[in-house]
Amino acid sequence: MTGSSEYQPPQNRSPQGQRLQDAWNHATTPVGLPELAWRPALAAQLSKSWPSAREEEWKYSPISQIQAYQWSPVADEVRFELPEGVEACRMSAVSGSVLDRVKSLMNIPPAHRFNAMAWIMDQDVWVIRVPRGLSPSAPLRVFAPRGSEGSWSCAAWILLVEAEAHLSVVEYYGPQASATSWGARFFLESGSAVEHLRVQSAASDSWGFAESIALVGENARYVQTQISSGGKMCREDAVVRLQGRGAEAHLDAVFMARQEQVLDHRTNIDHEVGDTQSHQLYKGLLADSARGIFNGRILIRRGAVGANAAQLSQNLLLSPQAEINTKPELQIDADDVKAAHGAAVGQLDAEHLFYLQSRGISEEKAKEVLLLGFALEALRGLRDPELLKIGNSQIEAEANLMLRTRKSEALASESSRSGKLP
Amino acid sequence: MSATSMEKPALLEVVDLHVNVQGKPVLKGLNLTIRPGEVHAIMGPNGSGKSTLSKVIAGHPDYEVVSGQVRYEVNFQMRDLLELEPDERAKEGVFLAFQYPVEVPGVSNRNFLRTSYNAICKHQGTEALSDAAFDQYLKSKMALVEMDEKFLDRGVNVGFSGGEKKRNEILQMAVLSPRLALLDETDSGLDIDALRIVSNGVNRLKSRHNAIVMVTHYQRLLDHITPDFVHVLAGGKIVETGDKSLALKLEEKGYDWLL
Ligand SMILES: Nc1ncnc2c1ncn2[C@@H]1O[C@H](COP(=O)(O)OP(=O)(O)O)[C@@H](O)[C@H]1O
Ligand SMILES: [Mg+2]
Numbered sequence A: 001m002t003g004s005s006e007y008q009p010p011q012n013r014s015p016q017g018q019r020l021q022d023a024w025n026h027a028t029t030p031v032g033l034p035e036l037a038w039r040p041a042l043a044a045q046l047s048k049s050w051p052s053a054r055e056e057e058w059k060y061s062p063i064s065q066i067q068a069y070q071w072s073p074v075a076d077e078v079r080f081e082l083p084e085g086v087e088a089c090r091m092s093a094v095s096g097s098v099l100d101r102v103k104s105l106m107n108i109p110p111a112h113r114f115n116a117m118a119w120i121m122d123q124d125v126w127v128i129r130v131p132r133g134l135s136p137s138a139p140l141r142v143f144a145p146r147g148s149e150g151s152w153s154c155a156a157w158i159l160l161v162e163a164e165a166h167l168s169v170v171e172y173y174g175p176q177a178s179a180t181s182w183g184a185r186f187f188l189e190s191g192s193a194v195e196h197l198r199v200q201s202a203a204s205d206s207w208g209f210a211e212s213i214a215l216v217g218e219n220a221r222y223v224q225t226q227i228s229s230g231g232k233m234c235r236e237d238a239v240v241r242l243q244g245r246g247a248e249a250h251l252d253a254v255f256m257a258r259q260e261q262v263l264d265h266r267t268n269i270d271h272e273v274g275d276t277q278s279h280q281l282y283k284g285l286l287a288d289s290a291r292g293i294f295n296g297r298i299l300i301r302r303g304a305v306g307a308n309a310a311q312l313s314q315n316l317l318l319s320p321q322a323e324i325n326t327k328p329e330l331q332i333d334a335d336d337v338k339a340a341h342g343a344a345v346g347q348l349d350a351e352h353l354f355y356l357q358s359r360g361i362s363e364e365k366a367k368e369v370l371l372l373g374f375a376l377e378a379l380r381g382l383r384d385p386e387l388l389k390i391g392n393s394q395i396e397a398e399a400n401l402m403l404r405t406r407k408s409e410a411l412a413s414e415s416s417r418s419g420k421l422p
Numbered sequence B: 001m002s003a004t005s006m007e008k009p010a011l012l013e014v015v016d017l018h019v020n021v022q023g024k025p026v027l028k029g030l031n032l033t034i035r036p037g038e039v040h041a042i043m044g045p046n047g048s049g050k051s052t053l054s055k056v057i058a059g060h061p062d063y064e065v066v067s068g069q070v071r072y073e074v075n076f077q078m079r080d081l082l083e084l085e086p087d088e089r090a091k092e093g094v095f096l097a098f099q100y101p102v103e104v105p106g107v108s109n110r111n112f113l114r115t116s117y118n119a120i121c122k123h124q125g126t127e128a129l130s131d132a133a134f135d136q137y138l139k140s141k142m143a144l145v146e147m148d149e150k151f152l153d154r155g156v157n158v159g160f161s162g163g164e165k166k167r168n169e170i171l172q173m174a175v176l177s178p179r180l181a182l183l184d185e186t187d188s189g190l191d192i193d194a195l196r197i198v199s200n201g202v203n204r205l206k207s208r209h210n211a212i213v214m215v216t217h218y219q220r221l222l223d224h225i226t227p228d229f230v231h232v233l234a235g236g237k238i239v240e241t242g243d244k245s246l247a248l249k250l251e252e253k254g255y256d257w258l259l
Helices: A015-026 A039-047 A063-068 A096-106 A113-121 A350-357 A363-379 A385-420 B003-007 B050-058 B086-091 B109-123 B131-144 B149-153 B162-176 B192-205 B219-224 B244-253
Strands: A072-075 A079-081 A087-090 A126-130 A140-143 A151-161 A166-173 A179-188 A193-200 A207-216 A221-228 A233-242 A248-257 A262-271 A277-286 A291-300 A308-317 A323-332 A338-346 B012-021 B024-034 B039-043 B063-074 B077-080 B094-097 B104-108 B180-184 B211-215 B229-234 B237-242
Touching: A015 A039, A015 A063, A015 A072, A015 A113, A039 A113, A072 A113, A096 A126, A096 A151, A096 A179, A096 A207, A113 A151, A113 A179, A113 A207, A151 A166, A151 A193, A166 A385, A179 A193, A179 A221, A193 A207, A193 A233, A193 A385, A207 A221, A207 A248, A221 A233, A221 A262, A221 A363, A221 A385, A233 A248, A233 A277, A248 A262, A248 A291, A248 A363, A248 A385, A262 A277, A262 A308, A277 A291, A277 A323, A277 A363, A291 A308, A291 A338, A308 A323, A308 A363, A323 A338, A350 A363, A350 B086, A350 B104, A350 B109, A363 A385, A363 B104, A363 B109, B012 B050, B024 B050, B024 B063, B024 B237, B039 B244, B050 B063, B050 B086, B050 B094, B050 B180, B050 B211, B086 B094, B086 B109, B094 B162, B104 B109, B109 B131, B109 B149, B109 B162, B131 B149, B131 B162, B131 B192, B162 B180, B162 B192, B180 B192, B192 B219, B219 B244, B229 B244, B237 B244
Parallel strands: A072 A151, A126 A151, A140 A166, A151 A179, A166 A193, A179 A207, A193 A221, A207 A233, A221 A248, A233 A262, A248 A277, A262 A291, A277 A308, A291 A323, A308 A338, B039 B211, B039 B229, B094 B180, B180 B211
Antiparallel strands: A079 A140, A087 A126, B012 B024, B012 B063, B063 B077, B229 B237
16 A cells, blocks of 8 residues: 555554564464465554544544553464364365365454454464364363463464354453454354354453454354453454355353453444344443443345344443443345344343342342343353353352442442541 | 231231322322231222332332331331331231232343242241252242243243233242232233132132232132232222122222222
C-alpha cells in the first residue's frame, strides 16, 4: 500500500508498536504455506500508529495503555492431552488433502493485528486431526502457554475434524504473560460435531487477544462455550463460517468482570449458504467499575434461504459504576430467513428474589443462587458431562469470588459508615 | 363459628388491614382469623384484593401496609408478622402458592428445593439432609403430586405448562410442610385430572396443626377440598362469611347480591 494518505509521522510510533512491528518484519510466512493474502494489510496496520480509541474497533478498550511498554513478542509452546486415536503433527509436515484444509483455514484474515501476531510468531503450529468417524470418549485438552512477565506470548493451533467424527475440546487459556495472542482454527467436515469449552482465566494484570475461527461443513455442528473471568483486558473474537447446508453453530459465553477489568467479546457469524443455523447467548456479569463489551455480527448472504440466526445478550450490572456496551450488527441479504436479536441490561429480578425468599431463602443467599443461575445458563449448549463438570466448577468458583468481594465491600462500607457516627 | 374452633388459639389474625398498592388503596379494613386445622376459602370478584392479601401475608415489598395488624403465632405467642422478612415468615411456616409462579432460569428445580428445605431445617435447628437423603425425601413428595423426575433438573418453572407450575407449587408445599398455606387460585387452569391430583395432594398435607386458605373462583375445587369457612372478599374487605353452602349460593347467584 502506498499513497500519501497512508503516511504516518514517526512520532506516532509507540515503543510497544515498534517492538511488534520489528518482530513481524522478521517473521516469515508460516512454514509450508504460500504467502497469506491478509498479511500485507495487517503488517501495514502494525507499521502505522498504535490503535486509538477513535477507531470503532477499539472504542471501549483501554488499549492505548499498552503502547508505553516494551514486551518482547515470543512464540510459546502449546501443550495437548490427546484422546486415543486423535493425531497431532506440525503444520510443516502436512500434505495432500490435509494441507488443502489447513490452507483454506489460514486464508481467513484474523479479526485484527494482535490476533494476527499469534499466527505470524508461531511459525509451525500443531495440527490436530480427528480421523473420519472417530468419537473419542475423553475430551481433547489444550493448554495455552502461560508465558512470562515482560513477554508478549504468541501461540496458535489447528483442529481438523473429519467427516462424522465427534470431539469435545477443553481449552485452558490462563496466561501469566504481560500480553498474549492466542489463536485456534477449526475445520469441521460434513456430519462432524465439536463441543468446545474455553476457560479464560488470565492473570489479573495481563492483556489478552484470543481468537477462534471455525469453518463448519454440511450437517456439522459446532458448539462453543466461553467462560471468561481473568485479565486486565481480554478480548475474544469468535468467527464462524457456516459453509454447508444443515450446518449449525451455538456460541454461548459468560464473562464475569470485577474491579477495573475490561472483557470484550466479538462474534462474527457468516451464513454462507441456506438451511444453516446460529444461536448465541452472551451473558455479562459486571461488578465494581468493570466494563463488558459484546459485539455480535451476523451476515446472511444472498441466496442463503432458510438461514436461522438468533442472538441474545443478557447483562447484569452489580454496581452503579459497572458498564456494558452491547451491539448487534445484522446484515441480511437473503429472503425467507429468520433473524432475531435482543439485548437486556439490568439488575437481579425483584420477583425472582421474592419467590426464593418466600421459600425461606435469605435475601443474601437468594442473590447468590440467582447470580449463579444467571451465569450457569451459558452452559446450555454443552452435553458432554466432563465439559459440564469443568464449566460448572469454574463458574461456581468465579461467581463465589465475585460475591465474596461484594460482601467484603458491603461490610467495609458499613463499617466506614458506622465509623462516621459521633 | 363452631364451638370447637373457638377453643383453639389463632394461627393468624388480620385486624382492620389497610393496604395500598402504588398509592392506591386496595385492602380497606380487612379482618380474618384462622386457627390450626381449619380450611378457609376466599372467593370474590376479580381485582377485589385476594392476591394482595396473600402477598401481604407472604411479605411482598410492593404492598404498603397503611394501617392494621397481621399477627401470627410463633412458639405459642402472637407475633407481628409484618416485622419479619419474607424468608423469616417462610421459616416460621408461612407458605404462598403463587397465582402466577415466576420462571427462574438457570436455577434447577432440585437445587431450589434443596436450598429452600435446608434453609428451613437450619432455622428449626434440625440438621440439613445429605444430597442423597434429600433426593429420597423429594421422591416421596413428588409421588404425592404425581410429578415426573425430569422436572427436577429443569430451571424452576421454566417451560412448565400452567398446570405444571401449579403442581410444582404444591410440591414445594409438600417439601416444606408449612403451618399456614395460602393457595392463590391454584385450581385455575387445571384440567380435571390435574385438579384431582392437586386436591389429593393438599388433602394429604392437611392436618390438625396446619391451616389452609384457598383463593378460588370455582366450586369444583371445594368439591375436592371441603372448606370449614367460605369468605367473600369484595371492595377490599370480607363482606360475607359462611360455611360451604355459601360457595354453592355464590355459584348460583354470583356476587351482585352482596355488593
Ligand atoms: N403489583 C401491582 N401493581 C399495581 N397494581 C396492582 C398490583 N397488584 C395488585 N394491583 C391492583 O390491586 C387491585 C387488586 O388486585 P389483586 O389483589 O390482584 O386482585 P384479585 O387477586 O382479587 O383479583 C387491582 O386493582 C390490581 O390492579
Ligand atoms: Mg388474584
